[in-house]
Amino acid sequence: MDTPDARSRSRTLRHAAYGVLATLVGLAAAHLVAAVTVPAASPVLAVGSTVIDLTPTPLKEWAIRQFGTADKLVLVGSVTLVVLVLAALAGVVAARLETAGLLLLVGLAGVAGVLAVLRPGSGPLDLVPALVAAAVGATSLWWLHRVDDRGAGEPSPGVDGPSRRGVVLASGGLAAAAVAMGALGRWVTSYRLGGTDVALPAATDPASSFPTGLEERYAGITPLRTPTAEFYRVDTRLTVPAVDVDSWTLTVDGDVEREVTLTFDDLAGMRTIERDITLTCVSNEVGGPYVGGARWLGVPLADVLDRAGIGATGADQVLSTDVDGMTISTPLAVALDGRDAMIAIGMNGGPLPREHGFPARMVVPGLYGFVSACKWISRMTLTTYEAEQAYWTERDWATDAPIKISSRIDTPKPLSRTAAGKVVIGGIAWAQGVGIDTVEVRVDGEAWRPARLGPQVNDDYWRQWYLEWDAEPGQHFIACRATNKDGDVQSDVRMTPFPEGSSGLQEISVSIT
Structure with a gap:
């Protein structure tokens, strides 16, 4: 029976759906704009990255134990779910107080925009996706309400034909637009991340021949060399940085005799070493999967630092910064003690994959990655632990973390x-x-x-x-x-x-x- 209560519930659910649909359209438009400008500034990713930064360490470790490499997918899904619940609320509010509902939707996008511009290394472009999300989302919600109001005022022959037809057409058009913009955004992002085709130099000091592993005789034993596609990845990134190798540079500054900036070609033209090195993540539990062995090609870290002159330095750490502002601290004494520490540009005979730091990353044998393995590296600053703290140091992780037996x-x-x-x-x-x-x-x-x-x-x-x-x-x-x-x-x-x-x-x- 069509009672007033039933009509009220139907109206509430309908307008909640309008809020969700309008938000999805806004997020899809923002994702497309972010793909062209700054992928990490896509609203859901900006919020998710901030959640990662603010999450207490025990909770982070629990998430890694429970979800493994799917932890980022779970986080993005959770953030999206919360956003859509609030979007539904905005739709319901707008049905009664239109201005208040629209402001709530704009406020959701505004929070993402603020978080995006507060991220390390952010710039004015980081705000653009959130502005697009606010404008497109609010406009979509306003339009859906107008279509709904027009339908409600029309005579409804049969089973509310004109009313349903208008709402269905409007909703279907917006849903199609959201799918199209989302797909295009994914394609643009994939296109920007696709090119790692760089010419690698032959190693000045090549690695020795690689032996045949036990996996050839005993099924189930981890291969002696980890295939690149299977090498573990643990970092705080919800999206892989899109780095243009032609404009990328590595700067060495801080407590040095002279600041030095190197291009990829500069690095590739220096003395290069090729080494088989096993890397381990500090998040690896006993018996865990976050360890891998690969053949790395790179420039000795000491050679890169020597370009800037470090003979009389008072520094005790190398503070590495990636292209998006993430920082990693490495004890300077360890970096220079003779081990095969390097700025790597190749992995298993090919360029570094995007996921593993293209175009260059730091590799330091014997140290857990959180104090050595800065991916997408763009700057190395010689400083002291007293003067500067890196991302993990600020969160009370160890400053000197040799890998345990x-x-x-x-x-x-x-x-x-x-x-x-x-x-x-x-x-x-x-x-x-x-x-x-x-x-x-x-x-x-x-x-x-x-x-x-x-x-x-x-x-x-x-x-x-x-x-x-x-x-x-x-x-x-x-x-x-x-x-x-x-x-x-x-x-x-x-x-x-x-x-x-x-x-x-x-x-x-x-x-x-």
């Missing part, structure tokens, strides 16, 4: 079921800068057994290992531990990643049938 079981998988008989237990271990000497395996709390090691690449690279086990039926618990070449044994003290990296021994349960 670690080992991981790749096969069999935790909670897996395997037939009785000869079972290969295998995995990887790493102790960058020192190298792995031994790996041991323990089954059901019994004595540690030595595992066989895979080929040695170098001391900055991980080591594969395996043990053949005569497995009997039942539930079993398998643990592993590594010892480095200095005789230091992997710690069995369990620690979370914050503030200096996780520690402890991985132990898994498997069922033998």
Whole structure:
């Protein structure tokens, strides 16, 4: 029955839908404009990036543990959901107080605009997508209300024919426009991110030949070299920076004799080294996936710093800044102690992918990425920890974070079921800068057994290992531990990643049938 209450509920839901649709149209238009100007200033991304910055460290670590590399997708989805709920509210308010509803919608876009211009490295263009979202969203909502009002005042033969037809046509047109603008924005972004076709120089000091890994013989063990497409990515970015290599530069300034600015061609023309190096993220839990081994091509970090003159410096850190203002601090003494620290321009025989820092990034063996691996690097400032704090330092992470000795079981998988008989237990271990000497395996709390090691690449690279086990039926618990070449044994003290990296021994349960 068409009661007044039913008509009121229908009207409320209809106008809530108008608010959501108008906001989606505004967001799609803003995304298209951001794709052409500043992709990171797209309203949802600007809000999401601020949420990342303001999120307490324990909550960030929880999100990484729960969602892994999908954490950004979950965040963007959550921000979008909140925005659409508020947009529905704006639509309902506008049905009663049009000006108030429109101002609420404009205010949502305004918040995104303010957050965008407050981001490090932002400029006037960062405000444009939010202004577009406000104008297009408010205009769309105003128009939908006008169409609805005209329909409500018309006679309605049959089943509200003229009223429904006008609303459906208006809504369908706006929805189509939103889809078209969103798709075009994605295409523009993909187009801008597509080009990494640069000529890499031959390494002045090439890496030695790469051995064949155990994965050729034992299924399930992590490949000795991580394919570029499978290399882990953990950073705070919701969108990959679109960097034009022809206009990109790297500046060295701060406590130096002279400020130096290098182009990509300048870097490529310097002495280059090629090294196999394993990188590890500080967010990696015991047995976690955020570790990868690759062949890097780059210019020694010491050579780049020497261009600026650092002989009499009082600095104790290199404060690296990326193209969008993200900062990473690296102990200067570590950067210059002789390890193969570099400004990398190549990965696994090709240019750096966009996701991994194109056109250049810092790579420092033996340090977790949050104090060494600045991607999309554009500036290195020699300064002191007392004078300047980087992004993670401000959030109470460690300032000097050497990678801890670690080992991981790749096969069999935790909670897996395997037939009785000869079972290969295998995995990887790493102790960058020192190298792995031994790996041991323990089954059901019994004595540690030595595992066989895979080929040695170098001391900055991980080591594969395996043990053949005569497995009997039942539930079993398998643990592993590594010892480095200095005789230091992997710690069995369990620690979370914050503030200096996780520690402890991985132990898994498997069922033998």
